[in-house]
Amino acid sequence: MADCFVQFYEKLYNSGNPTEGDINQFLDNLTFKKISKEEALTVTDETFVLETLSGCIEYKPLLDVVVNAFFVRDGKHYVSLFTVICYLATFQLGELGLQGFSRIVKSLDIAKMNKFLRFFFNVLNLSTWIRDEWNQIYDSAYVKEHWIDPLLKWQPKVEELINQLADPLANGVTPGKALTVTAPNEFCLTVPKPRFVPVPEPIPLQEKPHLIPPSTYKPPKEKRRLEEIKLMNRRKAESTHSFPWQIDNVPIKLNAAAILREGALYQRKMEQELNRIESLLRGARDPSEFLQWQKQMRGKDLEHQLAEIECRRLQGKLSHQEAVLARQNIMQENQRKAELKREETAEMMRQYAEKRLQEEKEMRDLVEQVVEGRKNVKQARARLQKYKHQIVQEVSEESRELLCQALEEAEDQLRKRFELIQQIRAIESLPIVRNTLVDLTETPGYGLQGEMSIVELRERLALLREAQRKAEEEKRDQIILDKQAKEQLLLDKLEQISLFRAALGKAAALRSVRFLTWRHKTNLLFRLDRSMNCPRGCYLK
Template identity: 75%
Template sequence: IEYKPLLDIVVNAFFVRDGKHCLFSELICYLATFQLEELGLQQFSRIVKSLDIAKMHKFLRFFFNVLNLSTWIKDEWSQIYDSLYVKENWIDPLLGWQPKIEQLIKQLADRLANRVTTVKTSTVTKPKEFDLTTPKPRAIPIPEPIPLQEKHQPVSGFYSLNSVKSYELLLEANVSQFRCATVKPEKKIDNVPIKLNAAAILREGALYQRKMEQELNRYFLLLRGAHDPSEFLEWQKQMREKDLEQQLAEIECRRLQGKLSHEEAILARQNVIQENKKKAELKREETAELMHQYAEKRLQEEKEMRELVEQVVEGHKNVKQARMKLQKYKRQIVQEVSEESRELLRRALEEEEEKLRKRYELIQQIRAIESLPFFRNKFVDLTQTAGYGFSGEMSIVELRERLALLKEAQKKAEEEKRDQIIHEKQAKEQLLLDKLEQISLFREALGRAAALKLDFNLAAINSKN
């Protein structure tokens, strides 16, 4: 919807030229313009190939034409959005995808040609029987012999010092099962230096640390007399059943609460209906009272109008007396106004003379000032403020001092930050070196454990032989 004007420009032009029956060209135009980077060429090709090949071939050949994109499509889009924005965000990416889309257009053309030829030649094709060869019977693989293992002794709760040492040896031998490379009996394994980055060093160090903690926990459990975990599993099963029953009870409780809330909602709705009825009844009573008050008001207004008309009729009778009184009042006003006008004229003349006298004195002062010598040099005091009345107003000297202090503080902060970065970098390098040393120790321990296990196996084989 947001970019519909842009899509309409391309789709309408395509409808006029080639696409009279391509009703889904607007969707493909939107995907090619705004979603091609997100979809990728493979996903876009799958979408295009799932639709009508002939229509898609026409539209892609029209839309990804370099001449169309560079001329009239760019000009029409630039009338809606900024030309630079159109070029950088839409035209240039489409031109960048044009070679890959050209290969897709060729694939569509090839599929279209193959489909057309198969339709034409399908009338003269004669079916042939398949020449199948009988498959060879598969050889039954010989099963590998299962090696016999010695029956292990049950773990007891009490261990002597010799048994603890034997468990230490077994611990070192069991750690070797986490190694990725196999150990050959003929050669000694040397620590081959492997170039690792910081993330790999920290990851491998954490892995070895976790393995060591797991083995130590297992070893301590054995020393404390660990036994068959069936009781724990039975308890765990019971707890899970108990949790399930509790969840079912909660679900039933929620269902009942929902039913109660539904019934409460019905009751609340009925209460609301009753309240609305009461409010409507009160509204009707208030309306009737207002209509009664309005009727009384209208009667009062009509009574006042009648009284006013009577007063007007009475006033017409006394109009002659009023005219005589008015003429007498006007004569008195004219006399008073003439006296006041003469007094005002006299005062105005006096004020005008005073103004002329002051103006003459002012002209004399200006001429005296102009006759004095004028100094053009203006002395500036950098220690004084401008005097504009601002709250943070300061002089130029104070401003320069504050700027110098600010630059010095900024320089000091940059130096402290640089020192902190250097210290953090050194600490990180030291941590990586410690991790590398720890990893090398773990690898040596794993190698020794593997060698001990191998020697133990060889000794057992020799004793059997």
């Protein structure tokens, strides 16, 4: 079964684009089921196939580094084949073992596997560009610990497998799958039957339409029930508004935030009413004149802003025109500079030509001088030999003096080193007193600021703990006092809110009673007018 794994991966990898869409949907489609049925895989083999395919898709950027580099060198063929082999060698070699991995490799084309494994398990490739390319995708430490080091560890054993694959190739034998020769058979041709005129299909009758149910034009029961509840609530609200004293005084539980918020609302209303009364006492007037003046001033401000916008727009147009003129001036200046540059270039070329002519003339003169100098070569050699001999004598005398000086310095350093070693050995030979007594009341004597003994340090730590405990107790008492003060404030606010609500309820009740009394009197007067046949409203007058 291990022999058909890679062929299965190749079929499944080439059956679609596994990098697009969900991998689980791809593995559950009809193509996977069809290929699994053709290869007759067991449950264990099918699980191994799915895990390997998922790993190939997940680590596709990592595997493409090796496979694409191999294709650049040996041509692009069998993309999925080499991808799967690279994945098995990198991630599953420890689980498969060398024997299982060898069975999968030997079941394939040995020449291609030999090339790819020799390329991938090359120590130079793994240690240089493959590691650098993988470091750009994943963390360098993770790559080295989990992938590069295991591959380098397996490299000697895989090298033996590569040599085994290379032996059949060296002998000229290319093992592969057995070829089945197909025998040609005659074509089984059938005589076509004569065509016949097709029978016309019967025209389908139109089905009888269904009647529209009466419930289509009637509102549902839920909607009617909601309308009735809405009407009842409206009537109840109207009756409550006419007779507010009939409302049940249902207590509402308020939290601290709601109490403070409602207290602040009533306080603000009371301050506004006091401010209004005070302004009326001071002789406040109708604010309509001020509002009219404010409206006029806002209109003037708007006109001023529009004028400024128009001014800025005109300034922008002027700036654009100036920019166009400046661009034209720059273009003319650039043309003039280009003309000057061309003239300078022509002048430099002319000077270069003159310089070349001068150099050629100097070279001819130099050649003539060399020809004349060859005549006196023997005299020049004798003078040179004498000069070299003199230099050698001077250098040998200087080197002898430097060597003597270096020897004296070396002897001096050795003597000083020997004396230092003797002093160290004398110090080491002295006995060492290892039993030391520690006095907890004595200061170390390092010369630091605030230096103290261990006893004093312990006392100060005890004092700090006591001070910290007292501070925590004071803070706890303060929190309790603050909590009590807050509760008292909420109680005061609740009392104030209840007073405001009672006052507002009484005022609303008085207004309702007055309104009902006036309405009742009016109805009585209208009835009297109607009974006495008097003009309407005469009694009201």
